[in-house]
Structures are given as structure tokens and as C-alpha cells.
Amino acid sequence: MRIGGSEEIAWMQICEPTEKDKGKYTFELFDGKDAHKRTIDLSGQAYDDAYAEFQRLKAAAFAEKNRGKVIGGLPDVVTIMEGKTLNLTCTVFGNPDPEVVWFKNEKLLELNDHYVVTLEQGKYASLIIKGVSSEDSGKYSINVKNKYGGEMVDVTVSVYKHGEELPDIKPAASGKARLIPADPAQEPAMSKPAKSGRK
């Protein structure tokens, strides 16, 4: 239990409420002459409501802490010359280990010799595009997710031909991750997750 206050506010916080915390609580304030009391009855429906709210907040905080996340590594825009190989690598997190799925222009990326995805130690997610061509230009997204939810982060890839002027490309979105809710009904179809370990 923690208590505190300032000139304008007095507060008490019950951090991990249990049945034992039920009962009447009284604040007593002195103005130098008289005592002023305020009593709160934390029992019955009031306790049940407060406890349910506590449970909800606790679960939300737990889910936010443990959901799939892209910790970092991906730029917003990547420009690369035709014929080269591109490696997009980022650090991901989730507890339990998240599933990682890559999209191109909002569609699931079909994996083959050209598009290779890896996930190392459940932590380093890579998309490797071998021998890029102008058809590989577009918006790529990584979807990192576990049962607590996740997020989607975009990278715009722009392939230019040798000797060509570099295109002036804007990132697809605001450069911010898009949250993915935990509810499976809200999810886009998922492909099989990236296999662990490099080939």
C-alpha cells in the first residue's frame, strides 16, 4: 500500500488488492483547528468493481509487456540497385516467442528462392530478397505477434536500374508501428511463421 499527496490531492494506492483489503477507509485532514474526515467503504459491490478493474488493467499491462514487438532495426525507406541482394533485419520480442510473418503490399509474401525469411534465436528476423528487380519495389511489412497481440511495421523498398535517377520515395505510412490486437478474429490470415535458423 502506498500513500501520498500534495496541497490539492491526497491519495492511497492498494497495489495488489486482496480480500484482506476490504473494509472502510478513512482520510483525516486537519486544517489547524478542526479535523475533517472522509470515509470510503471498500467492500461489497465497490470492492468487486475495483477488483475487476484492477484485474483488467493488470492483464492489459501484462499483455502490452509481453505481446509481439519490433524492437528496432528497420528503416522506413530502402533504395537499392537492380540485381543486388537486400537484407532487412530487425530485432523482435515477444513472450512467448512471437510468430513472424512478412507481407508485400498487404499480401502474404510467398517464400521461395527469391524471398527468404529467417528468425534466429526467436529474436533476429530477416527478410532477404535475392537479386532484386523493379518488380520487388513496394511496401513490405513485418507482422510480429503472439497470443497477447503484436504489431506490423512497414518498409518501403525501391529498386532502381543501373544508371537511372534515384526515385523520390515517401514511406508508406507515418513510420510508426501499427498495432495488432490479440483477438484472433481481428487478424488477417497468417502464413506459416519463419523457420528458426539460417539455411
Added chain:
Amino acid sequence: MRIGGSEEIAWMQICEPTEKDKGKYTFELFDGKDAHKRTIDLSGQAYDDAYAEFQRLKAAAFAEKNRGKVIGGLPDVVTIMEGKTLNLTCTVFGNPDPEVVWFKNEKLLELNDHYVVTLEQGKYASLIIKGVSSEDSGKYSINVKNKYGGEMVDVTVSVYKHGEELPDIKPAASGKARLIPADPAQEPAMSKPAKSGRK
């Protein structure tokens, strides 16, 4: 030994010359009526010169095959929003395992909590810039090198502020690797190579 020819040329190739290949070689051509002969004496100085040239070409081919190389992975230009973390990863090769050194604007990159470099399995080289700021904009180069030589590959990094227009950035060079000769006297000063394994 291989022989071949066309209407205009006749050739003979001794693939791995030894002492036994010394001696006189004669080409005989028929024009339908007469025979025409050309004789080459592959012995003495002629053999020694040819052998020395063979040794030189063989060593050069071996060095070219085994020198440090960036196989692929790096784009030419990367644009990223301030505050994010950037991971530049590429696949390198060399036999023996190459040393990997990173430069920023032609100067050795000083490694610290902000700039982290890794080299995994002697094969996957990464430069991670944590929490990029506009001061991190510039030309980064990876130098991959062993005793047979190596190469330098550039990436232009452009950091933009949230809400700012994306800058129109051109790659620093032609998008091609710059060769590094094997001769140590030709080399720029090298920093200690990236340690193997992620932290």
C-alpha cells in the same frame, strides 16, 4: 590439354603445365591440297616465361576467389526516422575468414553503445545504430578484407525528423563495390575487427 579452333583461329591450351610439357609443338593445317606447318618451341626461356605467367594468373585467380567480399544484403540508400534503431546486415565471405571494419564518411567508426557491430559465424556482418539522430546521416562503408584483398561497399544513411519531408538522397557512389588490394601498404588504417557473436 585442350585443343580447339574455328575458321580463323586454332588453339591449344596446357591447363596445368609441368616440366613434361616442355618441347616442340607443331600445328599442321591442310587446305585441301597442301599441308602447312607451324612449330613452337616450348622450352628454355619460352617455357620459363610461360610458366611464370601461368603461376601469376593462378595466384591472381586464387586470390580473387578467396579475398574478402560482400556477397550482398546492403541497399544503396536507407531513410529512417529519428529515434529509431537501424540494422544494416550483409553477408560477407573470405577464405580465410575476413576482417570486417566499418567506416563513417571515410573515417573509422568508433564503437560504443550507439554504434554496435557484430559478425556472426564469420559470415553475417551487422552495423546497428541505436536511436538514430540527424548526426547519424552520412555515408557508411563496410570494409571486408583478408590477406588476399577485399572490398569496400557504401550505404548512404539519411535520418529525417518526424513530420519532416523525406530528403531526396543520392547514393554516394555508383552502387558498386570498391576493390581493396591485398598489399597492406595500400591500406587505410584498420580498427580492430568486429567481434564474433551478438552481445
